[in-house]
Amino acid sequence: xxxxxxxxxxxxxxxxxxxxxxxxxxxxxxxxxxxxxxxxxxxxxxxxxxxxxxxxxxxxxxxxxxxxxxxxxxxxxxxxxxxxxxxxxxxxxxxxxxxxxxxxxxxxxxxxxxxxxxxxxxxxxxxxxxxxxxxxxxxxxxxxxxxxxxxxxxxxxxxxxxxxxxxxxxxxxx
Numbered sequence: 001x002x003x004x005x006x007x008x009x010x011x012x013x014x015x016x017x018x019x020x021x022x023x024x025x026x027x028x029x030x031x032x033x034x035x036x037x038x039x040x041x042x043x044x045x046x047x048x049x050x051x052x053x054x055x056x057x058x059x060x061x062x063x064x065x066x067x068x069x070x071x072x073x074x075x076x077x078x079x080x081x082x083x084x085x086x087x088x089x090x091x092x093x094x095x096x097x098x099x100x101x102x103x104x105x106x107x108x109x110x111x112x113x114x115x116x117x118x119x120x121x122x123x124x125x126x127x128x129x130x131x132x133x134x135x136x137x138x139x140x141x142x143x144x145x146x147x148x149x150x151x152x153x154x155x156x157x158x159x160x161x162x163x164x165x166x167x168x169x170x171x172x173x174x
Contacts, residue, residue, distance in 0.1 A: 024082050025109045031077030031102045042079060049138050050083035053166050057134065062164050066090035068133035073125075073155060074140030077102050078110045088113030094132075096125060123150040127158045135159055136166040 026039050036042040057063050064070065064084070068091045072081045075095030084093055094115045097103050103118040110116070119125055135155050141148055159165055 027077035027105050031105050033076040035079055046079035047083050050080050053136050057164055069131055070134045071132045073135055073137040078106045080138050081114055123147050123154040129157055130160045131158050133160055133163050138168050139170050142170045
């Protein structure tokens with residue numbers, strides 16, 4: 001994480017001893033990415049969005065099943081990925097984001113059971129071709145002004161041929 005002279009936050013603590021039975025922690029408001037004024041609103045928005053994701057996958061006869069590799073593109077502070085915890089023991093679930101501080105928080109607090117990596121604004125992710133069964137991006141492309149086509153091609157590169165890409169976009173009317 002970036003060095004801050006008044007903080008040691010650039011040092012990632014070892015959190016591998018997190019109690020798997022403990023409730024997943026909620027990030028500080030700075031990592032909420034504008035999703036709700038309260039902790040309850042932040043959590044509810046992620047739960048609702050993952051419910052919609054799962055409903056769409058099931059409607060397409062492609063529900064989340066054991067053994068799948070899943071990626072949240074633009075995970076921020078774990079608003080959505082946290083609601084896939086029930087699959088974490090049987091699936092490989094990754095989150096990625098360009099905000100290193102948010103990814104650092106997720107690594108410290110949501111790993112295990114999830115995996116996280118940071119990325120840049122340049123369309124490249126550190127995964128091999130056709131790696132993921134499911135990729136989802138909640139309102140990420142709402143914020144991508146440049147290289148959106150290249151990002152879609154990158155997501156296509158890492159998505160398996162029979163995989164599912166779930167993308168939501170908020171426009172001026174939503």
